[in-house]
Amino acid sequence: MSPRPKREAARRGGKDGSAAPPPPRGGRPPSYDPAVVEAKWRREWAARRTNSTDLRGAAKPYYNLMMFPYPSAEGLHVGNVFAFVGADIHGRVQRLRGWDVFEPIGFDAFGIHSENYALKVNQHPGRLIPANIANFREQLRRIGLMVDWDHELATTDPAYYKWTQWIFLQLYRAGLAERKRAPVNWCPECMTVLANEQVIDGFCERHPSVRVTQRLLEQWFFTITRYASRLLENLKTLDWSESTRLLQTNWIGRSEGAELAFTTPVSDPIRVYTTRPDTVFGATYLVLAPEHPLVESLTAGDRRAEVQAYRNRVAQMDIVSRRVGDRQKTGVFTGAYARNPATGESVPIWVADYVLMEYGSGAIMGVPAHDERDFEFAMQFGLEIRRVVRPAPDAPQTAEAAADRLPFVSWDGVLVNSGRFDGLPCREAARAITAWLAEQGLGSPQVQYRLHDWCISRQRYWGPPIPIVYCDRCGTVPVPEKDLPVLLPPLEDFRPDASGVSPLARAQSWYRVPCPACGQAARRETDVSDTFLDSAWYFLRYPSTEFDDRPFDPELTRKWLPVDSYIGGNEHAVLHLMYSRFVTMVLHDLGHLPFEEPYKRFRAHGTIVKDGAKMSKSRGNVVIPDAYIAKWGADTFRMYLMFLGPYQEGGDFRDEGIAGIRRFLDKLWSVVQAVARDAEPDRVAQRKLHQTIRKVTADVEELRYNTAIAALMEYLNLLRDRSGLADGRPAATVAPALVEPVIVLLAPFAPHFAEECWERLGHRESVFQASWPAWDEALAREEEVEVAVQVNGKLRGRLTIPRGLSQEEVVDRALADPGVRRFVDGNAVKKVVYVPDKLVNLVL
């Protein structure tokens, strides 16, 4: 890499004399040295406080948020860089357009990832995490983000998690935090609870030979299900990536149906939820989930042993393998019967684990003729299969209808064997039957959601303690707000053990406290809360990091929130985004926030693969950003990441490709050196410049960074051709007006490079004080256009014509073209299709 000659820097008034480059060779323009330029501008930005936002004084606030990283020991991943750079470009564009942009960052430093890593390297997370954060901070600085470091935060900071605990208390007081018994995955080898994602086909992900078991533990839940319909409805009003909206919609999983009552002589009626009340005449049995509370009282004396054995077996199975869908059906008959509310017949009651207690009422009616699973179950146990729907005669002839085989599950059918409802189409019948049963008090329409309550308890060490105290006299007592934060004690031994309770349960001196209500000896909650609670509100904290007496300042919050732009990965589409929406809604309902949706606009970025394959350590194809930045410079790396594919889809990182971006910057650099005040502005280049401004403006708006960069390259190629720089004419010069706007357009992508060029072009202020260039439609307009000539839809020639020529004139000229005439060949033109200034099609 050839350094820039001193002479050149001195002539241009550059202040940077620190490097001592060798003299230039062969009179070629001095080349660009990113190491020098980038170090210089990092210093300048810090010294001039270029990226610090005046939160109180801002006239046009714009909150540009990116998903804060988990500070791993490995350091910044290329996926992080891709995400942050894309968001940073958006922020910088908005700034150039005159907004006061606030671009904060922080660290999501609590959680099982950090803790497991700490266990692996046998170090305390309390010492590990600050080192990781320091490393991340340095890496983030090096990629040139416009981050306002005055507002950095870390979720592990007591000044932060004090307010995470405060939020728990708000939910608790609002009755939205409940303690209940729930099953968890337990790995006997790790001696810890596993998330569902850590269980692979029933085995522990870290111990492939160890079967995961199920344990029942008392846990804290936030009842997010009460917000299901609101979370769903609001989605329609948000400016979010469609893909993200869909993921959330499916996750909430709304379905419409009915709850029907099957009465029994020995217990309360059994309520079942069904989306197909039209098939109730075909319900030939009932199934209860093994955990269903009525199983006990229903089971006949001689069936007890068998039913109990079955329930025990299921209880021991891990949650994940129980839910594998293609497993053979199992079940056991209770010996009891219930009355089908439609037919009045007695149907047998079974217990089977294909019915889940968490959904609906934990009981279903078995309609084997019209449900895949029920069909399979009935075949397995020889239960009656009664057809009550036939394919509708006028319905579309689908494969299913044509085969006319059971189970027939389509809605496109008419009822049979259903008494007075025979002949009704399914949809109509569903309504009519629900209404009929409702009259008798045996049913009602019902909406169900698949969304589950949010379990926030973690039997782990590395998280914020849940601020609750248990007292024998007063029961569950919240820690008073004045006593927050409940500090996480610095336990040396934070290893989980076989007991299944948090390591904090071994810290007697910590958990033994007087009850806040009565003063008697009591015991702290020893579980910590889920990391997703930390990240559910961090965007509220950024503007208010200076305050230790409030989580978020009302005035600043009103001014800066909700977030104007949030860019992040779809891997957080459901959990993080759903939880932060929920927490925001609750805080709004409690009067703490003036808005109920946290993110006005959300865009999901894509993922980067390497050489066509997913990056992984075992494949050895992980891109380490530092190495590329050291070799090519941060600006080149940033731009390459944005160039390799559409931002919202991701792309394929290939080592060979990055050189092209560097060549582009090198060429632009030499063009900047050739700028001369007195140079003639070239009309053709000027037109292309205005077209480029127009295109880049439109592209960055939609995050189409790859095509924006392509447009800049195209312009540079033309400018070099027009000015004679391409063929190395030593005396070639370029007018400033043809270069300066390009530096501004480029600045969001390559901020250090643009600053340096801007300064060399004679500007004192940062390029980010400039404003986004405007284009002039008149100057951008082409006077001559090329029109395609088709004969019968096939391209037969091209015409260059003045813009706006009439159809007749274009047809005349087309027919005069010998290449076109050959194909017309004396035939009459029957029809002409003319798209002005674009295309003419002669139909013979």
Place this chain on the structure above:
RNA sequence: GCCCGGGUGGCGAAAUCGGUAGACGCAAGGGACUUAAAAUCCCUUUGGAGGCGACUCCAGUGCAGGUUCGAAUCCUGCCCCGGGCACCA
């Protein structure tokens, strides 16, 4: 199984409203400069056929059909890849 997204040159990709397919970049080949190399610059580059040549023709956007003056783009059916959900009644 269900719900999304995608399939375009040797490669990453463009084509924004149904209107000239392959912009931009990489790689490759050829050339210029150089004692030489690197770097740089220029030219060629979808496949096939024809012509000394400027060029011309045919085919072509996963596959098979359809709608249209005209389809990468819209419709129907199918194949493949990626992601999400997954016994949710």
